[in-house]
Amino acid sequence: MIILLFILGLEFGSFLNVVIDRLPDGRSLMKPPSHCDNCGTRLKIVDLIPLISYLWLRGRCRYCGLHIPIRVFCVELATGIMFAFLWARYGLSNELWIFAVYACLFIAIFVIDLNTQLILNKMTYPACIFALATVPLRDDLNYFDSVTGNTFIGGVVGFTLLLLVVVVSRGGMGFGDVKMSALMGFALGYPNIFVGLFVGIITGGLVATGLLIMKRKGRKQAIPFGPFLAIGAMTALIWGDAIWDWYTTPFN
Ligand SMILES: [Zn+2]
Incomplete structure (x- = not known):
């Protein structure tokens, strides 16, 4: 199989x-x-x-x-x-085909952002609707029942955090990244959205540092962030729970 x-x-x-x-x-x-x-x-x-x-x-x-x-x-x-x-x-399971759709979406967003520096609304908007519409088919997400696995809270967290980054970085990132992050939140829910963003920001930071050291990119040159968000999202789709448990266990 x-x-x-x-x-x-x-x-x-x-x-x-x-x-x-x-x-x-x-x-x-x-x-x-x-x-x-x-x-x-x-x-x-x-x-x-x-x-x-x-x-x-x-x-x-x-x-x-x-x-x-x-x-x-x-x-x-x-x-x-x-x-x-x-x-x-x-x-x-339902997760299998729903997440397969996400995998396709995130891979396409990854490459299109790399090629064009754009995250297309015609991908993120329908994808957000798909994410919200498929919540009842999933065991790990809900609309209102609880905070954990809440799709709305995930979306709000994703949107707000990246909006803050865009405002602070003043042009380093675009509004396409904010919408992508909201989509990740709807798809991953709360608190898994943190895993997606964390993995995306860490890999983005490592690659950006590597490129700077190798002098492939100047400090002022923009590196598209969508591909790293996509990597974070796909990692969280498969290992989100495991990473979250591993990260929070020492504090419990
Ligand atoms: Zn030919």
Whole structure:
């Protein structure tokens, strides 16, 4: 089953690559079918096998030799791995498919923010509605019953904390990050939203420091924060409870 989920994830990852290419400029996701952006040749089934086609063709278009970004391979692999992890963690359950939708969303947000420095409203808004609508299907979240696992409190915490960061950093982060953080809160609930933000901020800080040391980025150059929020969100989806327990145990 875990291999099946991995392969299913690869297929979804393949489609995510289309979303990542087309959604930012508002192109249709269905038409035209997959083709090479350079020579226009319509791709055949053999050119569209996740991972394998990329390796087999050594990252080039079969027809014109155009270089295909390694991102295509990474998105497929990451989606496959996330689906496998979700199966291992949740098995056959509502959480499995709901979190698989989130995994796709967060991977797409990761790459689109990296490419365009934008977190698209046409992704975050419907995703917030999806998050709130699927709460009754989940055991770990509620609307009003209790503070723990409360989706509204999670969203408010996510929104407020990142809004503070945006105000304090004055331009270091955008309002897209605030909306992304609110989405994380609705999806993760309270207190899991803290795990998502914490992991995102730590990884973002480490990578930013690394880039500064290697002089890849100047101090004033903006590094998109969406990818790190996405990493935090996906970590919290799978290991949120474990991390929260580990972190709070010494204080109990
Ligand atoms: Zn081509």
